[in-house]
Amino acid sequence: MNLRLLVLVFTIIGCLLLGCADIKEEVQSKPISATRPNIILFVADDHGTDALGAYGNNVIKTPNLDQLAREGVRFNNAYCTSASCAASRSVILTGLYGHATGSYGHVHDYHHFSTYDKIKSLPVLLEKEGYATARIGKYHVAPESVYHFQAELKANPRNTVEMAEQCMGVLNSEKPFFLYFCTDDPHRAASTNPGQWDAPNSFGNKVDGYPGVETITYDPAEVVVPDFLPDTKESREEIAQYYQSVSRIDQGFGRLMQMLKESGKADNTIVIYISDNGMAFPGAKTTLYEPGMKLPCIIKDPNSTLKNATSDAMISWVDLTPTILDMAKVDIKEKSFHGRSFKDVLNVKEPKGWDQIYASHTFHEITMYYPMRVVRDKNYKLIRNIAWRMEYPFASDLWAASTWQEVYRGNKEFYGKRRLQDYLFRPEFELFDLKKDPDEMFNLANDPNYKGVMDKMIKKMKDFQIKTRDPWLITWDHDSSLQGTGINL
Template identity: 70%
Template structure:
């Protein structure tokens, strides 16, 4: 009798185990894989799908054809480390201590009580893996299970190193971050008029077709001077982006071969705008309005263009939502746009918060875009606008600086370097942000309304720079951890 009972218990245990295993497998299969592909300093100016007829980006263009392309997607700070902390935390950098660059003597690190996207996904059963540029700290806050190594300038090699992750038995989150098209070392060319390489090199990279552009044929954005130096550097920038495109194509080919395409969400973004003066490190449109292409095979949305306003602070809650992971919405400053992907104008406000790039570049700016109006508050407006070291040394800027010409593109050099406290633009009528309405008659009500929105935003996101409004010290702490 005892023997029979033991056998029955054994059979029941096996059945329960198999049943649980099947339920777990079903739960796994219900969760999509997610690839977040992040370029370094890539603006909307240099992707075919966004209107550039010169650059060759067939794989990114295909992604746009198969998904949704956002035309009003914004980072919160046009600086690499600060932006990446927001992408992976869902909180503004001024609230997490991620004020600027994390590396070397800058040392801006995220508070260790923050729970980041990879940690939350890992707790929910995802395999989390990263490759390429990291640029956030501390590691225990932004912890990934798997760290893959490859040349971050060779995106084809990077893709090949992701093979095991793509074949994972678990749902996976792959954080794929290139060094392209960031400016390459050395930042200070010799002679000064030599264009930066943007990571390009003679002979190219193994497995990557070298695509070279004629400087005479590149498209010079309106905010830049149309000079020999600008064109030569833009040509190098284009070449670096074509390398990204090939690596992205390789990754998509490998994904197709695994048979997981129909259960994998792919998101392509950049951390900030192109590495030219007037874009990167500024909060003007070329610095913070960026590419964002989302392909979600679980939604029947293909070849759509979406004008709704979204922000990188929304990415963490959005990805958690896509992954069907429960989370407390109050833990994030951003809001999931997963349900808004197919809605053209679901949102009408975004905010930006820039404080540092390098530690020597103190120039805090806060931004609100509401509808077509955009307000920039230059908190340190009495200071000369600081240059990132690589942008200062660029031949594009040096050609203007050394010749002592009055204009940098459409703006006067003195207006670029010395800015008013407030800049108010109507982006529908003035997309190039050339006419400041902040001190124009008749715009006082709009200016005051936008200031009010900024103050509310700062209070809601625990921004220490709230004190700069009439010495408001409501967020001032005691200096003692309680």
């Protein structure tokens, strides 16, 4: 009997005696890349649904993102939980509301908000499961030990084509990979002309452009002015700059998709496109009105049965971490996250049970304390402005925006459809029927015909705060049940 036959005989005998334990172990230790998808999470900075062809804008040029929508699922009711960059990103990467993790506002400079060091973030959990994790561009979360990625790639975050080019090594990884791709576009930049109040912000655009990027400009006369903004020369000029920045994102996204296809991994890669909060204009970013928190979300999952589809399911950025873990075939412990996986929604045209979301905003900059909590239940939306006796605060760049300054300096009565006084001084409760009033103009909170709705929504809000251990529960009748002892245990 030759040696090869002898080994085979002993292997068969061993399997009969031991129940094939060794072979079973071999099956379990198959290369992870053979069973788990790659995942790209592409996050733009201050990009609303107002500036995407796939969401109905016929002026802006976003062919690559529009193609993603044709190949995947576009969500019509996707929401951030806090319309502020750092706070929103902490939720994206933890599946937990910022008020529960200490991620109350901005991380950088003197703001210095930071996530509790015991939190386990998405990249850390995926690395534990054998994923190669990498990030490029805007980070804006802390501490690094909580939001650790194995690789940090370097490129100009305003040049998304250059960013894409730096990701080749990740796309060719032997392991399944998680790529966190975050642009600085279309965030506002330093003013184009700081000495001229009515000069439009550049939104990162440069006269001489960026290497490898086609400069696409827009005529201010042709842009689409959202209803919440004033239709003025200043507003149109700034929107035109904003569009130009978005078109730069689209080109970089297109280059990344081309590289993914060339790597041979497109058929096993889930691609998710979102933004952290709404467009950087007063009335959107930093507010929990719809333009600030209702955002683009386009997902292409090669294994999904739906293509070129839209979904009306209400999803939230607090759902992203559990969803991505579910996509990566990671067992999720019950109650590990405040959100839940919507992976199965990608296969259902009319999913049931996805008609409610919550939001929680506390700070933007540290000088902008204005906590708000939101419940959206079907067509009703309740905002509680906890610091309602204060004037609504401004982010420094939004205050300087020529769009705002034109109204402020001119002592105008209206900012868009809303009275300026109503924008600056808000009631404690704002209740809207979004089906009848999508612009959130008619506050029903004190209408006796809606008392039953108000009572129901307030109960939902309190239950949400209790469930997520929100310290701001104390603002309801001095309820201190969730307050700490002041002692480190």
